[in-house]
Amino acid sequence: MSDRLAATLALDAPVTSIPGVSSGRAAALSRFGATTIRDVLAHYPKRYLDMSNICTIGQARIGENATIVATVHEAVLKRPKPKFDLVEVTLVDGTGTLIVTFFKQPWLVKTLTPGMRVSVAGKVEFNYGFLRMTMPFLDKVDGDNVEEVTGQVIPVHAASEKVPQGQMRRIVRGALSQLGRVYDPLPASLRAKYRLMPRAEALRAIHFPVDMAEQAQARRRLVYEEVLALEMHLMQQAQAELGDASPRTHVVDGPARRAFEEHLPFSLTGDQQRAVADISQRMAAPERMRHMLLGDVGTGKTMVAAFALVMAADSGEQALMMGPTEVLVDQYAQGLGPLLEKSGVTWAKLTGSTPASEREAILEGLASGSISVCFGTHALLVDDVVCRNCGLVIIDEEQRFGVDQREALMAKGAACDVLEMTATPIPRTLALALYGSMTQSYLREIPFERPPRTTKVYGFRERGRAYDVALEACKRGEQAYIVCPLVGSQGGAAAQASGPRPKERSRFGYSGTAGEQDEPVYIDSFDDFSGDDSKAAEAQAKFLQAKTFSAYRVGLLHGRMKAAAKREVMERFRAGEIDVLVSTTVIEVGVDVPNATVMIVEDADKFGLSQLHQLRGRVGRGEKPGFMCLISATGDKAACERLSAMEKTEDGFKLAEYDLSLRREGDILGNRQHGASVLKLVNVVRDGAVIEAAHADAREYMETQVRANTLESKLYLREVDAVFSAEAQRKTHTAKKGGVR
Numbered sequence: 001m002s003d004r005l006a007a008t009l010a011l012d013a014p015v016t017s018i019p020g021v022s023s024g025r026a027a028a029l030s031r032f033g034a035t036t037i038r039d040v041l042a043h044y045p046k047r048y049l050d051m052s053n054i055c056t057i058g059q060a061r062i063g064e065n066a067t068i069v070a071t072v073h074e075a076v077l078k079r080p081k082p083k084f085d086l087v088e089v090t091l092v093d094g095t096g097t098l099i100v101t102f103f104k105q106p107w108l109v110k111t112l113t114p115g116m117r118v119s120v121a122g123k124v125e126f127n128y129g130f131l132r133m134t135m136p137f138l139d140k141v142d143g144d145n146v147e148e149v150t151g152q153v154i155p156v157h158a159a160s161e162k163v164p165q166g167q168m169r170r171i172v173r174g175a176l177s178q179l180g181r182v183y184d185p186l187p188a189s190l191r192a193k194y195r196l197m198p199r200a201e202a203l204r205a206i207h208f209p210v211d212m213a214e215q216a217q218a219r220r221r222l223v224y225e226e227v228l229a230l231e232m233h234l235m236q237q238a239q240a241e242l243g244d245a246s247p248r249t250h251v252v253d254g255p256a257r258r259a260f261e262e263h264l265p266f267s268l269t270g271d272q273q274r275a276v277a278d279i280s281q282r283m284a285a286p287e288r289m290r291h292m293l294l295g296d297v298g299t300g301k302t303m304v305a306a307f308a309l310v311m312a313a314d315s316g317e318q319a320l321m322m323g324p325t326e327v328l329v330d331q332y333a334q335g336l337g338p339l340l341e342k343s344g345v346t347w348a349k350l351t352g353s354t355p356a357s358e359r360e361a362i363l364e365g366l367a368s369g370s371i372s373v374c375f376g377t378h379a380l381l382v383d384d385v386v387c388r389n390c391g392l393v394i395i396d397e398e399q400r401f402g403v404d405q406r407e408a409l410m411a412k413g414a415a416c417d418v419l420e421m422t423a424t425p426i427p428r429t430l431a432l433a434l435y436g437s438m439t440q441s442y443l444r445e446i447p448f449e450r451p452p453r454t455t456k457v458y459g460f461r462e463r464g465r466a467y468d469v470a471l472e473a474c475k476r477g478e479q480a481y482i483v484c485p486l487v488g489s490q491g492g493a494a495a496q497a498s499g500p501r502p503k504e505r506s507r508f509g510y511s512g513t514a515g516e517q518d519e520p521v522y523i524d525s526f527d528d529f530s531g532d533d534s535k536a537a538e539a540q541a542k543f544l545q546a547k548t549f550s551a552y553r554v555g556l557l558h559g560r561m562k563a564a565a566k567r568e569v570m571e572r573f574r575a576g577e578i579d580v581l582v583s584t585t586v587i588e589v590g591v592d593v594p595n596a597t598v599m600i601v602e603d604a605d606k607f608g609l610s611q612l613h614q615l616r617g618r619v620g621r622g623e624k625p626g627f628m629c630l631i632s633a634t635g636d637k638a639a640c641e642r643l644s645a646m647e648k649t650e651d652g653f654k655l656a657e658y659d660l661s662l663r664r665e666g667d668i669l670g671n672r673q674h675g676a677s678v679l680k681l682v683n684v685v686r687d688g689a690v691i692e693a694a695h696a697d698a699r700e701y702m703e704t705q706v707r708a709n710t711l712e713s714k715l716y717l718r719e720v721d722a723v724f725s726a727e728a729q730r731k732t733h734t735a736k737k738g739g740v741r
Contacts, residue, residue: 010179011038012722018174028162029171040175041203042680043168044222045155047137049119050212058095060124060131067121069141070098075112087112091120098124100133103636117141139165153209172207179203185719186225187705187712190697196221206681220690223681227691229720230678231436231698236717237403238290238437247415248391250283254314257307259343264303266448272300275441276307279419282439283311283392289417292398292435295443296425296652297617298450304443305394306336308419313345313372317391317416321375322409324400326351326563327570327591332375340373350376350385353564381408394419423617424610425652429688430660432695433679444653453626453650455616457604457643466600466629467548473598473627474552474579480598481618482582484540541582552579559584594622604630605639609659612643613652661685678723 014036015026026035034040049067060066070091078086085106091098100120102108112118122136139156157168184191184199191198197205197217205218268276275293282289295301305321312319323329333349340347348362348371365371369388374380390413395406398420410418420438431440458466470480537558545554555578557569572578574593599619604612612630620626630643645658660683684691705713 006183011036011041013037013178015040015171015175018171018178020174021171025163025167025171028160031160032158032163037175037178040172041207043157043172044206044680045157047156048209048212048215049121049139049154049156054119056095057091057093057098057131060096060098062124062126062131064124065122066124067119068093068098069117069119072112072114072116072118073097074114075109077106077109091118097130098133099130100136100138102135102138141165153211153215155207155209169207176204176207185716186228187701187716190224190228190701193697194220194224194693196224199225219681223687223690224694226679226682227433227687227694228698229723230433231695232702232717232720233724234435234437235698235702236720247286247288248315248317248417249286250311250315250317250391250417252280252284252311252314254311256310256314256343256345260306260310260339260345263339263342268303269300269443269445269447271295271443271445272304272447275304275443278439278441279304279308280311283308283417288415289419290438291417291419292431292438292440293419293421293443294426294431294435294440295421295423297423297614298446298621299443300447301421301423301443302332302335302396303447304441305396305419305421306339308392308394308417309336309340309373310343310345312392312417313343315391317389318366318369318371318387318413319373319392319394320380320387320390320409320412321373321394321396322380322401323375323377323396326353326377326567328396329375329377330567331592336375345372346370347373347375350374350379352377352379353567354379378405380412381405385412387412389413390416392417392419394421396421398422399424423614425613425656427653427657427660427684427688429691430656430684432691433682433684436695436698444651451620451623451625453616453620453628455628455630455646457630457632457640457647459640460631460633463602463631466631469627469629470580470598470600471548474549477595478597478624479573479576479578479593479595480580480600481596481615482544482580483599483601483615484537484582484584484603537582537584544580544582549580553577554580554582557581557583591618592621593618595624596621597624598627598629600629600631602631603633604643605632605634605636609642609645609655610652612646613655616646657685 015021015029015034016023018037018040021029029035029040032039032043034043054067054069057068057070060068068091070093073090073092075087075089078088080086085104087102087105087108089100089102089108089112091100098120100122117140119139119141120133120136122133125132125134137156141154155169155172156165157172159165159168163171179200186196186199190196196202197220199221202218202221205214206222209215209218279289279291279293282291293301293304309319309321321332323332329349329351333347337347337349346365348365350359350362354362362371362374363384363386366374366385366387379385393409393412393416395401395409395418398406399422406420410416426434428442456466456469470482473480538556541554541556555569555573557566561569569578569581570591573581573596576595596619599615601607601612601615607615612628616626616628619628628646630646632640632643642659645655649655682691701713706717
């Protein structure tokens with residue numbers, strides 16, 4: 001048996017093959033998505049305790065961070081005000097006393113018992129006569145949970161009550177011992193180029209480093225391996241999507257384009273001009289275009305896409321432009337339709353609500369070639385939508401579509417060019433990781449001067465002031481949005497309507513349902529909104545209509561409404577027949593209601609900053625100033641600090657980078673459809689240089705070794721396929737078991 005095959009079989013062996021892992025323990029590990037040895041080895045430590053730098057309480061310096069191992073003297077629950085619990089834990093170590101405070105975690109009183117040894121890591125302060133820490137990291141280091149640790153670096157893995165820290169470390173050690181000689185799939189030339197550790201050594205050192213310098217080298221090797229594998233996977237996927245058909249060469253300076261430019265009522269920004277030039281160059285080239293247009297909110301992506309549409313028409317070809325919702329597609333038609341007509345380009349709109357007779361006429365026009373451009377939703381993907389000569393497909397809000405849907409649209413034409421767009425601001429290094437197989441253009445400039453827009457963060461007790469802002473806007477004849485996400489069991493205004501349902505937790509902040517250390521869960525995709533709380537939303541809308549906005553018309557939009565009903569509500573809001581729109585679903589990206597000047601977001605803590613920024617783009621789109629009110633339900637200092645970034649900048653790319661710097665490593669905007677969930681270690685802010693290097697190496701390797709079909713490249717691509725196949729199986733297994741998202 002070859003080393004490669006033996007290593008693959010060892011990695012894919014079930015966790016029960018590890019000594020001491022019973023079927024019950026395996027079930028507990030599956031809550032972390034760990035069902036194989038490969039999964040266990042990828043369950044990297046989330047941090048480390050450097051025991052060589054541990055100090056006693058007496059040695060701790062005020063104002064500095066410290067790691068201290070001490071004994072619990074007592075844990076006391078206090079309630080300084082209603083519904084506000086804090087636990088004060090007194091720690092002693094023979095050199096002094098340290099008081100540690102935890103907020104809203106009353107269960108710690110029962111789990112932190114006198115005599116228990118714990119480690120705490122945080123900033124040391126001095127108040128009321130004692131050294132103190134507030135909300136530090138805390139780990140139990142007592143009994144069977146700790147080995148002899150003097151002088152070692154101790155890994156801290158995500159753990160649970162059923163798999164505590166000590167047990168998790170022993171399981172990882174057992175997984176490492178099962179591997180024997182680990183086959184290293186990374187091409188030897190790349191290992192030598194960057195002087196990277198062998199894989200076996202890196203896996204051992206990332207989990208059990210001798211010191212932090214060794215851990216850094218191990219992480220460097222594994223981060224590069226992760227990114228290179230993702231880039232190779234994406235490039236292979238792109239090749240498969242584009243197929244082997246001969247590429248098209250388009251006319252990029254024809255009569256339709258010239259007429260379109262003449263009829264534009266405004267000048268393009270510099271970014272738009274550069275993006276149009278990029279796309280023109282790609283469409284004129286003898287290779288198929290696969291281009292990504294990334295733009296901040298309100299930067300005019302649709303207008304750039306229109307240039308691609310008219311260039312396809314000048315070439316005697318058809319173009320399909322697909323958006324995720326009927327509301328958005330209606331706006332394509334309203335905004336671009338008249339300009340296309342003036343340019344001599346025929347167009348149509350096809351959605352799920354298109355009448356049967358009109359749909360039949362559109363299908364005939366596409367089949368005959370008399371319709372050059374068709375805007376549409378998923379309705380474009382139906383089999384009977386057949387084009388005579390489709391040369392271009394445009395996919396707006398591409399993250400809202402799956403791989404199969406994108407491939408289905410591309411299949412409407414032979415070797416057609418592809419332009420994808422996203423309104424989610426993404427830093428360049430993240431874009432390389434997610435869209436490395438595509439060429440890219442960025443839009444940052446706003447097309448024209450807009451009135452100022454203000455963002456303000458309110459604590460839960462201040463929420464009345466936010467609603468005063470909306471009331472004043474209504475008195476001026478303006479309109480307002482109120483977004484109530486209703487995700488999970490917590491929530492601000494909406495939760496009051498349905499009653500509070502506190503989240504269960506277990507000791508040391510672990511979630512009893514997730515089995516992992518509790519971390520904030522942000523809404524990363526507008527598909528994450530729940531549609532199951534329609535009754536609570538209706539109650540909230542009725543309350544606002546009866547009380548706060550009794551003199552105005554309140555509308556409601558929620559996930560259980562049919563598409564036609566949603567569309568009717570949005571049309572009424574756009575027409576000014578609704579003054580205040582309460583929504584549990586997304587205020588669609590791209591929705592343009594110039595008279596809407598105020599947005600209130602309840603439970604804003606639940607959103608990623610990029611998603612809040614997209615929502616902010618819905619107000620202040622006309623001639624009047626916009627105002628966004630973010631209501632923090634938790635009052636947590638860290639949450640308010642994160643939200644305050646919205647008050648400081650309107651630059652979506654800066655917000656995205658800041659947001660990413662706060663996330664767990666490898667959590668890439670929730671964009672799981674791209675395969676980014678394999679990035680367990682990568683931090684796209686810190687690892688930008690590694691991402692750029694891996695992107696360049698992957699492209700060169702594809703063009704040389706893979707194209708030459710070398711044995712090394714075939715073996716490496718098999719390893720890449722194995723990684724993504726294993727990840728797909730892991731996610732499927734986790735979903736079935738109700739594991740961690």
